[in-house]
Amino acid sequence: MSETQKSQKLLELHNQMFISPQNFSYRWGLGYEELAKICSISKSTTYHWLGGQASRRAAGLPYQRIMAVADFLLANTEVIQPLLEQWHQSQPPN
Template sequence: MARTQKHQRVLQLHNQMFISPQEFSFRWGIEYEELAEICCVSKSTTYHWLGGQASRREAGEPYQRIMAVADFLLSHAEQIHPLLERWHTN
């Protein structure tokens, strides 16, 4: 597969990555404050994502994609951490 085809395939897969705030929060044991930092939104927004039925709001697809990428990074932290360290120092 050519390099551009691989890049296109990765982007296609990325566009199909979604995880709900509830699943992400449960999987990683985080509260709404940390989720707000990860998604770059207010604590109030994540409170409503994780809140009870009366105040619950759905997270938009872009935020579900951010959580999916964060989930992937956390799931593969041992392999990815050295790469991120190198990227950060360049």
């Protein structure tokens, strides 16, 4: 398999990654505030995702994908943390 094909397969798998806010927050013991930081949204929005039935809103697929990627990173932290630190050090300063 060529590098291009490997990259395409990886992107296809990424595009199939989704997790609900309820499952993600329960799995990692996160509240509204932490979830808001991960998704770069307001606490109010995450409140509506996790709140009671009367105020419940569905999270859009892009946010479910963000949570799925975060779930993958957290579940594989032993392997990924050194790689992320290496990547961060190679980035130009803001």
